[in-house]
Amino acid sequence: MTSTQPTSDKRGTTLINHWQSGVPVTHGPILTPFVFFLLGVSALGLGLAALRFFSPLGPFSGMNDAYAWGIWKTFNVMTLTALGSGPLALGIAAWVFNRQNLHVVMRTALVSGFLFYATGLVALGFDIGRPWNFYSAILPWRWNSESAMLEISICMPLYCFVFLSFEILPLFLERLYYTGNDKARAFLRHFSPMIRKAYPFLIIGAYVIPLMHQSSLGGLLLLAGTKINPIWQSPAMPLLYLIAAGLCGFAFTIFLLLIVCLRYGRALDADVLNELANLLSGVCVAFLAVRLVDLTMRGELHTAFALNGMSLIFLFESALILTPAVALRFRRVRETPRSLLNMAALACVGGTAYRFIPTSIAYMPPHSTRYFPSAPELFIAAGWIAVGMVGFILAINYFAVLPGEASTWDHTFRPFGWPHKAAGAAYAPSVILERGA
């Protein structure tokens, strides 16, 4: 692991590490060729998505009545929100199980999670056929309380646009504090304690609601019954979908932290990454254990190990999860950034494969039709992902998202272009101390 000299700063006993707080990226251009490429992809996707306003679904997609759900639902929502479950997984570890050194990477998880959810939900808005009837969501007497779809269609927007938004609000307030005028600061000094008051109560919702809808995503597929291959179709699917969300949440946060910190030359923090890798390996083991018990109890073990097409897919998917589960038990693997990155990537692919396969490859309706996403469908799906990636790059450049050493903080970072009082002022901790949020 890249070694850095710890600063002389003495922090709280559980908070000693190289990553001390969120620090924005302050150097280097924002609009790199890669970002231009992403902007191109998102422009193409958004342009096609805009056409969808004037067109029915048919000409746009390869969906048909046997495969009624295309990749916007099955990939952008049902699969990618697993990667966006970092706030859930890390939040529960940090706040419920008191892993205090994970607080410093919460912002990375929160921003990526918010972007995954938001882009997925927008994609969903283009996928549903009669969106003008969606106002029923606020009329409880219309709710069909036994429908997993209802739970998802209400809880997902609620989580993303209320609870996750509340959790990332301090990012904006903090920026406002630095770039705003005295009036804004006075307001924030008054307002920030209110956020701290509400925070422990609101984050309960921020964990209970994703626990509900991440398991309901698996619950959705229970009604598909025999259409899904028996290796995947199981009453344990809600639980497995939830564990897979935690797995992907940890794995993707590690992956993202490593990629972005290496890209921007940030020092890494062995303690935090070690902790995350440990948790990831534990969740991987839990996932495989539940999977094995479930297959055994349903008597489908012979199907799973029959070594035919579906069985090989199952074995491949399990191997993708088993490898990090075993490898991350070894300290040397956890402490080598390259191998940690590889293992986190494998776990991401394995977890998302489990979430994606029951809705795609293992989804076999009796009618002999086939579905492959059409070009506009693929471009729009890629467009939303690119929008999320651009959003993340802007966020780490303009807000204190990525973890870093507090001494590298420079509050004159990338102002939006208007002059502000703090700009050019010398680094003064007393100013920061006054900061709220």
Next chain:
Amino acid sequence: MSVALSRRQAFKVMVGLGGTVATGLLPKTAAAEEEHPAHPVAPADAIAMLYDSTVCTGCKACMPACNEANGLPADTLLSGGIWDMPTGLNAQTKNIIELYQDPKSDEFAFVKKQCMHCLDPACVTGCPFGSLKKSDWGAVTWNSSLCIGCRYCEVACPFEVPQFEWKSWNPQIVKCEFCYDQRLKKDLEPACTAACPTGAVIFGKRVDLLAKAKDRIATAPGKYFEERVYGEHEAGGTQVLYLSSVSFQKIGLPKLGTTSIGHYATKVTSHIYKWLSGPIAVSGVLGFFIRRNWNRHELERLEHEKQSGFPDQL
């Protein structure tokens, strides 16, 4: 880890846990009947269709009758604009006669496809805002003003009946509704059974038709496949019953268990979500630990802010 609990805190936790457990248990004892029993019993007034594949001559008289009653345009794509020639149930076809032919032997059979009007329909269980519902006499009907077009019904239906208008800007879910609005409410039988000249498909009360079907099996032993009525127990029972001399799977009726799919999907979640007791219990437990860790975190934060001058970030 040892938990430092004050007496008051411990009392609060006990009250909270007790309350949530009670909310989970009490309504269950009060409401004796299950929402989705594994083997639903048809109500006495349940109507049904009985289709006997051995009687059907494949005249397809029921298809234009259905189109006329439901105001559906003819699907003339395949015939070059001349006749109604659908290749399966689709956005313009709620009812179809299909031919099964064995390429090797001369075995053949017709089969009529339309909504099976399950006793416990998976589409109704899944429909988020109750657009699909079990109406009077057990007809499964669709309400355009509640449907959001999520197409969960198409994923849920084991018979692949609901069809979505992919080509329409204002897409509807097209499925047989037992001619509920068109004819049932006017005390008329559905258009297809009224039009059938051979009596291959007949309309009546489910109990009567089930008895009639079993009568036919009993009077002609060996004639009917497996000597049973398809739809009596399939997916918890359906209100369209089939008799056939060839295998049900060969004529395109899926092999299904006898348990209702709604029961399979909701047997665990219905307990967890009953009066939201599960989520409330979980938030009680999480809330307790979050508050405890929050208080610890706050103490630590104030201390190290004082020591280091670095503020804490949320």
